[in-house]
Amino acid sequence: MMQPHPLTPEQEAMIKAILTRIRGALAGAPTQPTPEPAHLFQPVFMFVAEVQNASKD
Amino acid sequence: MLRKTECMVDQIAALCGGDTTARLLAEAALSRAQVLDGLNAFVALDAVKVLAAADASDARRAVGTTLGPLDGIPIAVKDNYLTRDYPTTACSNALPLEPPGVDATLVARLREAGAVIFGKTNMHEWAYGATNTTSSFGPTCNPHNLSHITGGSSGGSAASVAGGIVTAALGSDTGGSIRIPASACGIYGFKPTYGRASRHGVLPLSWSLDAPGPLAASLDDIAVLLSCLLGEDPGDAATRGSRPFQPVAAFSRTARLVNLTGPGLERSDEVDAAVTAALQSARGCAVETRELPGMRRFFGAWETILHCEATAYHQPRLAAQAVGFSAVTRAHLEAGQYLSAQELLRAQQVRAEFCALLASGLGDWDALVLPTLPVPAPAIDSDWQEFGGRRVSTQDSMTWFCWLGNLAGLPAVTLPCGLSSTGLPIGIMLMGRPGQDETLLQIAKLIDTAVSQAE
Numbered sequence: 001m002m003q004p005h006p007l008t009p010e011q012e013a014m015i016k017a018i019l020t021r022i023r024g025a026l027a028g029a030p031t032q033p034t035p036e037p038a039h040l041f042q043p044v045f046m047f048v049a050e051v052q053n054a055s056k057d
Numbered sequence: 058m059l060r061k062t063e064c065m066v067d068q069i070a071a072l073c074g075g076d077t078t079a080r081l082l083a084e085a086a087l088s089r090a091q092v093l094d095g096l097n098a099f100v101a102l103d104a105v106k107v108l109a110a111a112d113a114s115d116a117r118r119a120v121g122t123t124l125g126p127l128d129g130i131p132i133a134v135k136d137n138y139l140t141r142d143y144p145t146t147a148c149s150n151a152l153p154l155e156p157p158g159v160d161a162t163l164v165a166r167l168r169e170a171g172a173v174i175f176g177k178t179n180m181h182e183w184a185y186g187a188t189n190t191t192s193s194f195g196p197t198c199n200p201h202n203l204s205h206i207t208g209g210s211s212g213g214s215a216a217s218v219a220g221g222i223v224t225a226a227l228g229s230d231t232g233g234s235i236r237i238p239a240s241a242c243g244i245y246g247f248k249p250t251y252g253r254a255s256r257h258g259v260l261p262l263s264w265s266l267d268a269p270g271p272l273a274a275s276l277d278d279i280a281v282l283l284s285c286l287l288g289e290d291p292g293d294a295a296t297r298g299s300r301p302f303q304p305v306a307a308f309s310r311t312a313r314l315v316n317l318t319g320p321g322l323e324r325s326d327e328v329d330a331a332v333t334a335a336l337q338s339a340r341g342c343a344v345e346t347r348e349l350p351g352m353r354r355f356f357g358a359w360e361t362i363l364h365c366e367a368t369a370y371h372q373p374r375l376a377a378q379a380v381g382f383s384a385v386t387r388a389h390l391e392a393g394q395y396l397s398a399q400e401l402l403r404a405q406q407v408r409a410e411f412c413a414l415l416a417s418g419l420g421d422w423d424a425l426v427l428p429t430l431p432v433p434a435p436a437i438d439s440d441w442q443e444f445g446g447r448r449v450s451t452q453d454s455m456t457w458f459c460w461l462g463n464l465a466g467l468p469a470v471t472l473p474c475g476l477s478s479t480g481l482p483i484g485i486m487l488m489g490r491p492g493q494d495e496t497l498l499q500i501a502k503l504i505d506t507a508v509s510q511a512e
């Protein structure tokens with residue numbers, strides 16, 4: 001896809017380095033689901049009012 | 058050292074005792090901001106608005122109708138908080154799409170407590186970096202040495218406190234952006250447990266990692282600020298059911314501290330020596346050293362979640378204003394577009410593994426201990442840092458330890474614990490159990506007291 005503002009070679013190299021690092025780091029990650037800790041298992045909805053209104057429908 | 062010895066609680070006492078006025082505090086802060094203009098700490102500061110708010114505070118005090126504990130106290134605000142009376146730019150030329158003219162919840166809470174909003178502070182563009190050298194307003198300079206960075210992304214907030222312009226400021230923290238500049242500038246910074254401080258009106262970087270919070274001149278200042286800021290907010294569902302900050306009595310039993318080490322947690326010798334000395338001198342603490350395995354994988358999870366959420370948030374802006382971003386920030390956002398849903402879910406699994414390890418794999422602990430930074434504040438023009446046998450980019454050296462607290466949502470605090478051989482501050486970081494922000498602050502006081510007595 002043509003981008004209206006193409007990336008520079010330096011930016012392309014930076015993107016490649018980021019993705020290589022991330023994918024290398026996660027290569028040994030577990031494949032079985034792990035339970036979420038209770039303190040993180042909470043909603044992170046950005047628009048709480050919409051969610052609350054929706055539940056009344 | 059540029060930091061004044063005055064703390065916010067001193068200012069509060071002086072106001073209550075009739076020894077000063079809000080106008081005098083505001084005038085002093087404006088004067089010092091002018092003197093220290095070279096720090097580049099502020100991106101918007103309107104003296105007329107500041108003095109009008111100060112005069113309103115004095116008028117309230119004169120008739121006994123003060124609003125709260127912060128009435129008349131000048132407090133600076135990072136430029137990613139929406140404010141009704143200042144523009145919000147996130148220090149980028151790719152501008153926010155959010156509507157102007159409203160306050161973020163935490164800014165509104167400061168005003169409800171009577172604070173005088175003291176301008177907007179410089180930051181790393183969109184908080185997507187930790188050096189504060191990438192900003193549409195130019196880099197922020199460290200008050201201890203103008204040729205060194207403040208760290209970021211709340212670098213302007215840290216410089217404004219460390220320079221003695223204000224005694225407190227608001228920042229935000231996704232991988233250490235409160236703690237990093239606080240440590241580099243020799244002040245105090247507190248990242249609350251995820252979900253205890255409202256993100257409403259704080260422009261996101263990564264919504265499941267972001268935590269807004271205060272930087273200040275003392276731990277007592279931090280406690281007063283948290284009392285005004287924390288608690289449930291209908292504008293942020295993550296705060297649902299969270300309680301306000303309720304100060305607890307001094308820590309009465311021995312605090313169990315786990316000093317973390319291992320591959321990926323290296324630090325320079327002088328940083329290690331300062332942190333070790335602080336721990337050895339603290340009374341009422343039992344310190345155990347434990348290795349934390351899997352750092353590379355856990356960091357990969359943090360980085361994946363960060364890039365995916367940031368790119369998701371910025372997608373409309375990236376499509377419409379790509380050239381408005383700096384080259385580096387745009388590259389980070391573009392990278393997020395190549396990460397798959399499967400990779401994000403894998404990262405979330407690793408995140409859960411990390412939280413489980415901290416919850417039960419390190420024994421029974423009250424606080425985890427690390428240096429806040431592996432090195433003192435680097436020079437502005439330095440791209441690489443060397444420590445512990447590693448060569449690391451300056452950007453990665455800033456987030457080296459701090460992202461751990463964001464990945465697990467833990468409360469975390471940094472406090473000064475010494476100076477380097479070149480006179481730059483060194484900080485120690487404590488991370489507490491989720492929701493135990495009050496206890497963490499009390500443990501931090503044990504360390505802070507020991508460090509103060511040793512000076």
